[in-house]
Amino acid sequence: RNYLDWLVAIPWNKATKDSFDIKKAEEILDNEHYGLDEVKERILEYLAVKKYTKSLKGPILCLVGPPGVGKSSIAESVAKSLNRKFVRISLGGIRDEAEIRGHRRTYIGAMPGRLIFALKEAKVNNPLILLDEIDKLSNDYKGNPADALLEVLDPKQNKTFETDLSNVMFITTANSLDTIPHALLDRMEIIQVSGYTYDEKFNIAKNYLVKRVMDECNVENNAIKISDNAIKEIINGYTRESGVRSLERQINKVVRKSITELIKTNKKSIIVSSSKLEKYLGPVVFEYDKEEKEDKVGVVT
Numbered sequence: 437r438n439y440l441d442w443l444v445a446i447p448w449n450k451a452t453k454d455s456f457d458i459k460k461a462e463e464i465l466d467n468e469h470y471g472l473d474e475v476k477e478r479i480l481e482y483l484a485v486k487k488y489t490k491s492l493k494g495p496i497l498c499l500v501g502p503p504g505v506g507k508s509s510i511a512e513s514v515a516k517s518l519n520r521k522f523v524r525i526s527l528g529g530i531r532d533e534a535e536i537r538g539h540r541r542t543y544i545g546a547m548p549g550r551l552i553f554a555l556k557e558a559k560v561n562n563p564l565i566l567l568d569e570i571d572k573l574s575n576d577y578k579g580n581p582a583d584a585l586l587e588v589l590d591p592k593q594n595k596t597f598e599t600d601l602s603n604v605m606f607i608t609t610a611n612s613l614d615t616i617p618h619a620l621l622d623r624m625e626i627i628q629v630s631g632y633t634y635d636e637k638f639n640i641a642k643n644y645l646v647k648r649v650m651d652e653c654n655v656e657n658n659a660i661k662i663s664d665n666a667i668k669e670i671i672n673g674y675t676r677e678s679g680v681r682s683l684e685r686q687i688n689k690v691v692r693k694s695i696t697e698l699i700k701t702n703k704k705s706i707i708v709s710s711s712k713l714e715k716y717l718g719p720v721v722f723e724y725d726k727e728e729k730e731d732k733v734g735v736v737t
Contacts, residue, residue, distance in 0.1 A: 439541065442548055446555055446599060451562045454518055456487035461517035468513045469506055470643065471636040475499070478627050479514060496589050498570070498608045498621075501629030504679020507609040508568060510629070515564035520605065523554040523563050528572035533579030536588065538598055551588060552598060562603035570620070571610035582617045589623045631678025634671060641667045645684045649691050660694045662687070662708045669710040673720035690716050 461483055465476045482497065499507040508524065515522035530536075539546035554565050567589075573582045587593045589608075594601040608624060610616060632640065646662055670690070675682045693716040694706050714720070 438545070442552065442556075446552065447559050447561050448599075450560050451603065452520055452560050454486075454520065454562075456483060456518070458484055458487070461514075464513050464517045465510075469510060470640045471632060472506070472510070472629065475510065475627055475629055479510070483514075483518070495625035496591075496606045496608065496623060498610060498624035498626050499629050500610045500613055500626055502631055502678035503611060504677060504681035505629050505631060506679070507629055508566060511564065511566040511607040511609070514607065518564065518605070521558040521560050521563040522566070523558045524566045524568055525550050525554055526568045527581070528569040529574060530581045531574040531576045533581050533584045536581050536584035549584075549598065551601065555599065555604075561600070562605070564605045564607065567606060567608040569610065570608040571612055571615045573615075582620050586619055586623065589620065632680065637671050637680060637683060638664075638667060640680055641671065641683055641687065645680065645687050649684065649688050652688075653691050653695060655691065655695070659698065659705050660691060660708065661705070662690060663710065665710040666690075666708050666713055669713055670717070672724070673713070673722055674717055676722050686717060 458480055462476070462480055465479065469476070479497075499510060501507055511524075512522050534540075534547075534549065536549045536551065538548040538552060551565070554563065555561060558565075567585075570585075573585075575581065587597055588601060589606060591602070594604075613621065613626065642664065646667070650660065667687075670686050671683060674686050677683070690708055690713070694708055697703070698706055708716070
């Protein structure tokens with residue numbers, strides 16, 4: 437009964453129509469991500485080739501970079517620009533091969549693998565599936581899930597998986613390449629997503645993060661304004677990271693403290709300047725040493 441339910445639930449012949457509009461894809465990527473020019477260029481080339489060949493056969497992209505640089509959201513933007521359903525499968529800590537392939541049907545209560553679950557969730561047979569944290573796979577006596585993924589990520593083989601996966605587009609993400617098995621790495625094309633520069637972080641904070649935090653906290657127009665100098669000071673003095681997660685947390689903290697002050701003092705609006713940051717976020721965490729004008733004895737250059 438369970439098996440028949442799954443057979444009925446899988447979208448065997450439902451599919452969304454691909455949109456290979458490169459200009460629209462470029463717009464979506466630029467609107468949702470600041471910087472990352474090389475990454476965007478590579479993704480647009482990838483889509484252009486797909487449009488030209490009218491085939492989805494080709495390398496599987498693996499976005500590699502430190503946490504918080506937007507690897508998962510890049511994959512989501514690609515799905516949006518292609519007009520495909522987006523499904524994320526987290527591979528972190530998976531150590532049972534059955535999670536990928538499904539249990540043997542001789543077992544009572546046997547379940548299909550996560551890929552079949554993803555197809556059921558997407559309700560179409562050609563979604564974009566993000567395999568997140570592929571470098572965090574582990575293994576035990578029940579088998580090696582990385583080996584089970586070899587068939588899934590091979591465009592020449594995945595037609596004969598538990599169900600036909602040849603219409604699915606896969607993108608994988610990883611923090612480091614060291615722990616990905618060589619055979620699996622061989623099936624993917626690596627795109628390095630490096631960290632952001634100071635200027636990029638400032639623009640991301642000003643144009644995206646502050647707005648997102650204000651929306652989450654339901655702050656009305658101009659009730660709280662964070663000055664440019666304050667944003668720069670948060671980047672310089674309170675965060676030191678490749679991505680922008682910690683920066684978003686600090687901005688969130690500033691907004692929370694500002695809301696508390698608004699309610700306590702019955703003010704209508706508040707401007708957060710760099711002089712107020714020590715009150716909100718505590719003493720500066722990261723200080724930059726100033727360059728000495730002349731060498732001193734015992735100081736190594």
